[in-house]
Amino acid sequence: MAAGADGVSPNAHAFSAAVKACAVLHDRNAGACVHGSILVRGFSDDDIVLSALVDMYGHAASPGDARKAFEEMRAPDGICYTSLLSAFVRNDWFEEAVRWFRTMVMTNGVELDGCTFGSMMTALGNLRRVRQGRVAHAQVLTRGLCGNVIVESSTLDMYAKCGAMLEARKVFDKMQVRNAVSWCALLGGYCNNTEYEKVLVLFRQMDRECDDSYSLGTILRACAGLSSVKPGKEIHCRFLRSGGWRDVVVESALVDLYAKCGAVDYAYRVFEASSVRNTITWNAMIGGFAQNGHAEHAINLFNRMVSEGAKPDYVSFIGVLFACNHTGMVEQGRNYFKSMSKDYGIAPGIEHYNCIVDLLSRVELLEEAEDLINKSPFRDDSSLWAPILGASSTHSNPDVAERVAKKMMELKPQYHLSYVLLENVYRTVGRWEDALEIRRLMRSRKVEKEPGMSWIDVNRSKQHMSNVNGAASELVASEDIITCDN
Template identity: 60%
Template sequence: MKRLILRHCHSPPQINSIQSPLRSKFLSLCDSGDLLTAILLLNSADRCFLPSEPIIFASLLQASTRSFSFPFGLQIHSHILKAGLDADRFIGNSLLSFYFKLCPDISVTRKVFDVLPVKDIISWTSMVSGYVRAGLPVESIKVFISMSDFGVEPNAFTLSSAVKACSEMENLGLGQCFHGKVMVRGFSSNRVISSALVDMYGRNSRIEDARKLFVRMPEPDAICWTSVISAFTQNDRFEEALGFFSSMLQRISGLVPDEFLLGTVLSALGNLARSRQGKEVHAKVITSGLSGRVVVESSIIDMYAKCGIVDDSRQVFDRMENKNAVSWCALLGGYCQNGNFNAVLDLFQEMDADDNQYSFSTVLRACAGLSAVMQGKELHCHFLRIKGGRNVVIESALVDLYAKCGLVSYAHRVFLNAATKNLITWNAMICGFAQNGQAGQAIEMFNDMIKGGTRPDYVTFVAVLFACSHTGMVEEGKKHFRSMNEEYDISAGIEHYNCMVDLLSRAGMLEEAETLVLDSAYRDDSSLWAALLGACATHRCPALAERVAKKMIELEPGYHLSYVLLANVYKTIGRWNDALEIRMLMRKRKVRKEAGRSWIGAQNSSLDSQRYVNSFHSASVEFKELAAGMEAVPYSAAQLELKSATAPVKEVTYLLKAQQRNLQKEVFATFAVKLI
């Protein structure tokens, strides 16, 4: 009983005289950051003479939070319990703030919250926002519902945190419910909530709703501008994102963009391949004193890589004093985007990537680009060994790797065993089926994704239209092409038009394909006309072929494919003289056909070797030797070993099997290349 009385005796009369000096002493120590002295003073004080004013312990907790002193904060928490001040709301909220910011285990923070005798709106808001910051949006919404059950009314900060949770969950329906709650409670003009709503609509691809909400804001601040610019960038509306950025600079005089806004702008510029403007923003970063920030410098690396200037990316990376996982992954991704897959594998050897999922996924993409399934399997095993669990980013990359290497059954197995399937996982599997000739399964997978509530994006429709074109599903393809804009507000890009031209051309609907190209925003893109010209050769339509080829040559006089495809059309219908004239025209204009290139894995091409593939060029000496060797082989099984004058440099062994049928030969060759 005595202990209980002492616990709830906040202001014992016998120590009133010392409270004021103690308070001044502790507050002075908190201001100076001398936590060690404060803790020693608390530990040395007699229990009856402990300070009993909540502001003292709240100040000590805040000082511990500022100095990232988790052990000191735990000791202060124990003294709070001894002093019987744990029921004070001010101290309770300070404890929540301390644990949220310093404790890595959010379940411990939840226990602190659960034992608070009194929970006010600040306590509930701390839990709602804390779960969002911890990446647990579902738990955040559960806390919000519990708060409503207890009759606590949300304030603007609570609602903004709940909207952010909906953004993380990409739950449009729930986000719209909170939008309605915001309007009912009269918070529509609140900038924090408005910026959160813009972000929520942007993440759910409702970009026009985000625009309307932003336009209604009377005086948007920098946070609101950043939200709308990020929303348009995330939805690949880069031109409009840069337009908003320009408007922001005009409307807010003297604004110095922060690192997050500059990172978003650099991302938009990179995706538009605007290196000149990107360099201007880079200069702005330097003059603004932000060049040492990892976030913005990683964005600069990514921007230069997307503009195809990987050497500049490497220079920025090498000059960085502090490199984290983001900067390493930015350079890895840059090499991967530019097809320099060997550099990705080399760079991966230099970094400590055991704890970074994105570096693993980037290297797996490089393996997919090289069709290096052996190295991909090594990485798969390595990840399982160090992590021993599942990860949606890695599993999506594995699905993509195995599908691109032709191992669709492996890819499907990884997909089925994935604990979580996001849009990237679905896209990888749909693309895998489509690219490996299993179009029916790709369409079925797309329908399953829609039924499961996952919203398709730009890439999804590229895969679906590709699948339709390779199975002759003309009406199905037209339906999906229309639904992109009508149902999902996705503007058709060059890839979608290429698939549609291929779909219509395969079905012999060449005139309709030509009309589609002429009516599109990409009528001046030579790749569309090239696809149509190739179909003219298949269906023997010289009149259309000449018209299309003329258009292609107007657009790109130096593009060799225009001449080659037209010559092939003439050959198919027996107009050999016309085909010869096209070839002569190529010589006259000095247009050269690009030589083909292929590669095979070199001996010992594992992750530990420095050379991963051996490249063969159709104009190279090795290729000519290979062709000569194949001609020398009789039509029965044989082995041939060729050695050039520089025999130590290379040894090529060919194992050939051939059959003769009329005047045609079918040669199956298996060869190994040893580089010394």
Template identity: 45%
Template sequence: MYAKCSKISEARCVFDRMPKRNVVSETSMVSGYAKAASVKTARLMFSKMRDRNVVSWNALIAGYTQNGENEEAIGLFSKLKGESICPTHYTFGNLLNACSNLSDLQLGMQAHSHVLKHGFQFQSGDEPVIFVGNSLIDMYMKCGSVEDGCRVFEKMEERDYVSWNAMIVGHAQNGCGVEALRLFRKMLVFGEKPDHVTMIGVLCACSHAGLVEEGRYYFLSMTEEYGLVPVKDHYTCMVDLLGRAGCLDEARNLIEAMPMQPDAVVWGSLLSACKVHHNITLGRYVAEKLLEINPTNSGPYVLLSNMYAELGRWGDVVRVRKLMRHRGVVKQPGCSWIEIQGSVHVFMAKDKRHPQRKEVYLLLKLLIKQMKRVGYVPDISEHEDGEEYSGPEQSSCDGSDTPSYVAIM
């Protein structure tokens, strides 16, 4: 009880006073420590257990996944298999979640093969099997393999609302807005009632597909047709939809009419839209709102500076940059990575530590020359630090977009 209520100190006191302990009490402590983000302590407790069952393994694998240590979760699953422990649907759910978080399709497909080996055939009437099927759909969608996610969905003889949500949200997140809305309509035909997650997927789909009128309709229908009260995430989706469509004043009015306090995410979405549509007046207002929430966040300063640069207002660019320095705000460097033949290459902005940096920069310069010959004109408005611009060769080689060129090599 104490462990489930996140009162791990009280749980430990009771545990230490127990004259006899068994696998149930020890597993409860492993689970409690994992939920309290003390995964190292959970692992230590797990390693000292004389008897372990699959529930013990599941508790620790879930702890790693929930705390973002996905590689550890996958490694622990391998050890589970090595000790001939038979995994359950809960084991596979956490394993697939770890693969989703890593966006590692190859690992996800390997996990799928383990699912099939253990006889999960997505048959009717088996709730654990539906759970695994839903986890598979979610994994494939988050890894960008929409076709594989659809294939799993079609093979499921029985589905629940989570299955439909995974498909709708997955299609929306992968830019297939029209298909997501088709699935939503099909879901209603099959008698499933939408929930808050469903409507986030629907609104996200409208945003990606540029369907403004449909988005407005579905937002209003949440309350009128489905009895759902919009929460902050729904408002954020609507602001994103209106911002992409250039309806900036409507987006601002919606934010200011929210029944809850707007956060940095919703204001940030509107600021990005202001930059895209070159609305510096509203952009300055939104940036001020963001700085009221978090004055040390570099994002609003940089976006506002870039907006001024696009308009050629270099004095304002310098003013914003000076304000950043005066307030001690430091821009976090951009980071990107790419996996090539099983090896992950990580690049930071202005980072020249890669062992093949000379070859990379040489290829970059050759590509830039070829691009300029066919009419490429560099956009200098987003130069990292507002310094005097030194040419595309310098800015491109120092940026964090190098992985795409490394892949060519």
């Protein structure tokens, strides 16, 4: 920053204003240039300027530089500390925010205000630390900050993210002023805790008090969770009537809703009409095709995603591997599974291993599936061995069946099918003594076969019945059973 035409050099307030302008623009490069001028002109020890630099670097996604600027301050006050905490939280440095909050509390003469606690609650919520959140909430109460909507909304959000919905609701009900943030935090908390009915009830109440389009994505997620397409269509119509379009969050939620309700055509129309698509949009449509029996469409859409320059993520590969599994595309499944780590640096998770193991088991490549599990970090997860166990019952390789059944017996000692399968394998190959030993082992471990179960409609309500054989006479005598005459 040069001196003016009249030779007047910029002072601390001028530099502070320039830095704040860079913060508004989120322009780190311009901010760094101003920072250089500050150093040259000897204002590097001015707390007003340094406070502005902390805030600027926080807005410019450079929390490390914000911390450096803060550490150069001679006597930082509460506002400076709060700016630093905000910089950390804004850039997801939640652990660092908690650490510096402790330092702030232990520093004499530093005032903690509503913005300080707001940042702290956000950090604790994202870290899922409800116990520390309760302690911070107690401090909010003792310091008389209850009427601060920023603090209350952040506290509500913290409890919601930690799954403590009773406490979140108590905070919400006591709020004298509720804004869109507080409503969305409570709705999101219920949705994340799968309390979808409460989301819809609360949304109707919110509709009378606060008009906020940001909540529509959450409402649509709740409709998808309930597989309830009618209220979802109402929200869709409302979104269009309000002039909303090109909202990638809402459009992604609409794709997911229609796909989960089986309305794949509706989902695809929304997808194709979307001018802006993010990874969530692609994943919702790929998963929708795969889950609704359109595996080839799912695979083609995944390939289109890659060709259009969108980067697949962890969820994208679950969708395409699920599609390969249900169409028996072994070679394609292998290639996608290898591509995860090789081309995209994504470590396969338990869901990906489940898909590929199930695929290999379906086509009776049991030894390959077994080898894949043994080399995976999830070798002790019984859900991976279950598909091979099921395929082994009809496969002609007794050695694999024996190894898998024994592994399942080790991992889940009370899972009766492992014993039954191994006993049948021994009987098939004539190992009668071993078969008897398995039966004795079942008795000694008190492993019992699960009883047969049935569901029937009686007067339009589903009735669950177990021990079907014992109830046979009662069923036959019943006049209320719905029957179909051929």
